[in-house]
Amino acid sequence: MTIENLNVYYxxxxxxxxVTVRVAPGEFVSVIGPNGAGKTTLFRTISGLKDGEGRISFNGSPLPRDPAKIVQLGVIHCPEGRHLFPEMSVKDNLLLGAFRLKNFDPESELEKIYQLFPVLRQRERQMARTLSGGEQQMLAIGRALMGRPELLLLDEPTLGLAPIVRKTIAEALKQINDSGVTILLAEQNVPFALAHAHRVYLLETGVIVKEGTPEEFRADAHVQQVYLGGVS
Incomplete structure (x- = not known):
């Protein structure tokens, strides 16, 4: 995906x-920055949920602005806040994620998610509202994966989660990326965002102020002071 000179207004x-951001097939790219920097707006614009001025292309062609058509192309957005169906079971929430697929084996697809997040297998008959925050986030990611994304957009997946849950999700994202899924991650938790990314963008007040590798970010004095607590 290539985003070029994107301007968005409220x-x-x-x-x-x-804003210019490039994500090559198979990459894991993180966009970091403080709350209010514009990360969620960027993802909503990519997904067709917000209008913008500029160019967004996917696999060499302009990305349509219809959210349903964007999903059909395999660009799947796992939004901040999870947006689950609380009165539906874990299993039914997952199955809803596969709505774009015409021919698929539900049990086979579910098994992939349960291998990635074993706790969801144990909870599959429970209502989504009964899950812990971490389990709900795993369910949200699992539902997005049920659509077989080519590009997975993940907006703030660790927000409000305990460190042990963040570690589980970080390991899962690495497995997802290693399986061939391209990931674009928006995240305030900078150590998490740097852990498995190939490249990183820093977004501050709506402007990309730095691009580089995780190693370059860890060595950057501004990033160390503002986002890593002064520790490299």
């Missing part, structure tokens, strides 16, 4: 300013 507020 009324008169200029939220994203000439």
């Amino acid at each position: 009324a008169k507020a200029h939220v994203l300013k000439n």
Whole structure:
């Protein structure tokens, strides 16, 4: 995916300013930055949920602006806040994620998710509302994976989660990426965002102010001071 000179407004507020981001097939790319920097707006614009000015292309062709068509192309957004169906079971929430697939074996697809997140197998008959925050996040990621994404957009997956759950999700994301799924991650938790990424962008007040490898970010004085607590 290539995003070039993207500008997005909310009324008169200029939220994203000439943002350019590139994600090659198979890459794991993280976008870091503080709350309010524009990360969620970037993802909503990619997904067709927000209008913007600029160019967004996927696999060499312009990305349509219809959210349903974007999903059909394999660009699947796992939003901040999970957006589960609380009165439906874990299994039914997962199956809803496969709506774009015309021919698939439900049990085979579910098994892939249960291998990635074994706790969901144990909880498959429970209502989504009864899960812990970490389990709900695993369910949200699992539901997105049921659609067989080519590009997975993950917005703040660790928000409010305990360190042990963040570790589980980090390991799962590495497995997902190793299986061939391209990942674009938006994350405030910088150590998490740097853990398995190939490249990183820093978004501050709607502007990309730095691009580089995780190693370059860890060595950067500004990143160390503001985002890593002064520790490299």
